[in-house]
Amino acid sequence: MPAYAVGHKVPDSDSICSAIALSYLKTAIGEDVRPARLGELSPETLFILDKFGLEQPELKLTFADTAGIYILDHSDRIQGPDDIDDCTVLGIIDHHKLGDITTATPLEIWVRPVGCTNTIIKMMYDFHNVEIPKNIAGAMMCAILSDTVIFKSPTCTTADIKCVEALAEIAGIEDYKALGMEMFTVKSSVQGTPVRELVMRDFKDFNMNDNLVGIGQLEVIDLALFDDMKAELHADLQAVKAEGNRHTVMLLLTDIMQEGSELLVVSDDSSIVEQAYNTKLTDGKAWLPGVMSRKKQVVPPLQNTFA
Amino acid sequence: MPAYAVGHKVPDSDSICSAIALSYLKTAIGEDVRPARLGELSPETLFILDKFGLEQPELKLTFADTAGIYILDHSDRIQGPDDIDDCTVLGIIDHHKLGDITTATPLEIWVRPVGCTNTIIKMMYDFHNVEIPKNIAGAMMCAILSDTVIFKSPTCTTADIKCVEALAEIAGIEDYKALGMEMFTVKSSVQGTPVRELVMRDFKDFNMNDNLVGIGQLEVIDLALFDDMKAELHADLQAVKAEGNRHTVMLLLTDIMQEGSELLVVSDDSSIVEQAYNTKLTDGKAWLPGVMSRKKQVVPPLQNTFA
Known part of the structure; x- marks a missing residue:
């Protein structure tokens, strides 16, 4: 065996x-x-x-x-x-x-x-x-x-x-x-891909102080690739949140040339996210300069804020 | 720092x-x-x-x-x-x-x-x-x-x-x-040492399916060293169990020359211990031939039986 x-x-x-x-x-x-x-x-x-x-x-x-x-x-x-x-x-x-x-x-x-x-x-x-x-x-x-x-x-x-x-x-x-x-x-070829597939492409769930938090990330060579898609992506995050009974779902759109990420958020309490990254969300979005790593820059501050 | x-x-x-x-x-x-x-x-x-x-x-x-x-x-x-x-x-x-x-x-x-x-x-x-x-x-x-x-x-x-x-x-x-x-x-010089010190010398607590189980071990070159002490050791295990609100406390008296251990047990449910080691306790004691390792031979079967 x-x-x-x-x-x-x-x-x-x-x-x-x-x-x-x-x-x-x-x-x-x-x-x-x-x-x-x-x-x-x-x-x-x-x-x-x-x-x-x-x-x-x-x-x-x-x-x-x-x-x-x-x-x-x-x-x-x-x-x-x-x-x-x-x-x-x-x-x-x-x-x-x-x-x-x-x-x-x-x-x-x-x-x-x-x-x-x-x-x-x-x-x-x-x-x-x-x-x-x-x-x-x-x-x-x-x-x-x-x-x-x-x-x-x-x-x-x-x-x-x-x-x-x-x-x-x-x-x-x-x-x-x-x-x-x-x-x-190749990774940046997002055009024509179903929205759900994009959200789920690199998606991880975390247990943060007994709250289920899902965080996806897409890394591309040019953030403008998402310009026509953000509303659709946001709507799908909402669906993913509801389907999984999650407290928060986020999607990081990372621009590897500009070296930063746009954060898309749907949450039962967006203020936790704002506090974690010391930012203000506008229409559930925020640009996080220098943020490229979910593991090192996104998960720990959120986990600390939940705790 | x-x-x-x-x-x-x-x-x-x-x-x-x-x-x-x-x-x-x-x-x-x-x-x-x-x-x-x-x-x-x-x-x-x-x-x-x-x-x-x-x-x-x-x-x-x-x-x-x-x-x-x-x-x-x-x-x-x-x-x-x-x-x-x-x-x-x-x-x-x-x-x-x-x-x-x-x-x-x-x-x-x-x-x-x-x-x-x-x-x-x-x-x-x-x-x-x-x-x-x-x-x-x-x-x-x-x-x-x-x-x-x-x-x-x-x-x-x-x-x-x-x-x-x-x-x-x-x-x-x-x-x-x-x-x-x-x-x-040196390790075998147990004579004259307070009983509590012997019980605690190499003592570890384990959480087994939400039951607190304490297991101590003494390794000596001749088990006969404990002949006059067993009643006292047993009484102290009872005290250690009560003080720590433990489900079970065990002490392994390991004879490194004979290559086996005498097990001393106090437990809310001794049958779990008997089942784990496929043995019968007599006055809360059993000889386990070949058993020398708490980690490999004592903890896993007990953990499995509790689960």
């Missing part, structure tokens, strides 16, 4: 590429571990897999009947498989705050305050002295460029930059920044 | 030696981290510090006013500082199941299914390429010999054995098994 490596719901490139990379590593050291995904892939992730000739991980939603799971890119139960409480968690590899997953037995945890899970997976390859295949190195590199917004995010660390440089060499990619821009251009 | 490295309440040798070793490592890489302890040291730990000329860490019970804490050898809030919810947890280094500590910000976590926290601290020294001072290497080695019961515990892994061998070489110790036996002889 195999074990599985699985990232969070609404998988992003980090969740998918780390699942592929960890499975290869574990298999190389003698563990039967396979990559899985909890949902459909984004255009960005499909671009990466296509670029490096990698297959989509198996779509698999429950894991109680497996040898166990390696949890990637999260440690909150709400973001993991629905049957996580019935699973054996063999390990956690993550770069976020520590969530509420607990276990009944000892396990392996690699959590570091770096920009991307794949940077930590690279440390694991180094620790086990296993060579990274060229195509997996390329995918890992793209995941780091995605999570760190080509090193522009405040979450980006020296370790992430060094890791990208090392992976680029393994993958034989000379201009990784050009590849990063190509990837973000 | 410094940060602190701190192990669990009722500190054992692993908690103390890892606090000293991690503080030295962090200081070497430019972080101001100091060792602390949450309680008095056991004769075994005092023997180790004396042997290698190391000072006792500072006795410090609250950390909210510090730069943050590195949590060692546990990840359960109940085992940490009382004000842990008001502290910034900078990191966790541990070898137990994952407990209920959560954080509001990203951090560093090194958890491995090995026999001792100090085995993981050695990996951290290797990762950062920092040389371990001779005396700290000796203390780390003793902590691993203690936690793994000189490699006899089922929690002992190849990594622990290799780590002890490497640390013995750094510390210049030829016969580390002899030193381990000397240490366990």
Whole structure:
């Protein structure tokens, strides 16, 4: 019976590429571990897999009947498989705050305050002295460029930059920044995509002092792409809030060139959001200069305000 | 303002030696981290510090006013500082199941299914390429010999054995098994020690399905040392149970030569204990052959039975 490596719901490139990379590593050291995904892939992730000739991980939603799971890119139960409480968690590899997953037995945890899970997976390859295949190195590199917004995010660390440089060499990619821009251009193709798909593309729920808060993020190379869509997006946030009984739903429209985010908010109490970011909402919107990271700049202040 | 490295309440040798070793490592890489302890040291730990000329860490019970804490050898809030919810947890280094500590910000976590926290601290020294001072290497080695019961515990892994061998070489110790036996002889000097001190020497509380369960352990080279004491120990377990409003209190008397433990139990429902270990209690006692590890052989079955 195999074990599985699985990232969070609404998988992003980090969740998918780390699942592929960890499975290869574990298999190389003698563990039967396979990559899985909890949902459909984004255009960005499909671009990466296509670029490096990698297959989509198996779509698999429950894991109680497996040898166990390696949890990637999260440690909150709400973001993991629905049957996580019935699973054996063999390990956690993550770069976020520590969530509420607990276990009944000892396990392996690699959590570091770096920009991307794949940077930590690279440390694991180094620790086990296993060579990274060229195509997996390329995918890992793209995941780091995605999570760190080509090193522009405040979450980006020296370790992430060094890791990208090392992976680029393994993958034989000379201009990784050009590849990063190509990837973000794919990510920016929002025209013609159903609004709900955009809201959900990179959406995470958080439990903040017993209030359910959903936060989505879209990173584009030009915020003007959303000019004709904001009313529709706002209306859909309202629907997402109602459907999930959420206290607050927010969408970050991040402009990676201007280096800031427009925040779209629907909330039972917008004053909490205004207080958290020291801003005033106009028609449920605010521009947050310099804010690019949900994890580092958006979640902690809101969590503190709720507490 | 410094940060602190701190192990669990009722500190054992692993908690103390890892606090000293991690503080030295962090200081070497430019972080101001100091060792602390949450309680008095056991004769075994005092023997180790004396042997290698190391000072006792500072006795410090609250950390909210510090730069943050590195949590060692546990990840359960109940085992940490009382004000842990008001502290910034900078990191966790541990070898137990994952407990209920959560954080509001990203951090560093090194958890491995090995026999001792100090085995993981050695990996951290290797990762950062920092040389371990001779005396700290000796203390780390003793902590691993203690936690793994000189490699006899089922929690002992190849990594622990290799780590002890490497640390013995750094510390210049030829016969580390002899030193381990000397240490366990010190640990076995129970005569003349107040009963409460024995019960509490290595005592941990666990939250099992909302029931408070306290489990102490004493490891000796000959179980006969307790022959005249068992009635007194049992009476004190009863008192500890009442004072702490606990559902169950157990004391493991582990014979490291016979490789098994006598279990002393007081409980609101002894049948749960009998079911967990598939045994019958006689006068609140049972011999559990082969059982040497609280973490691996005692806590999980009881937790499963409570669940």
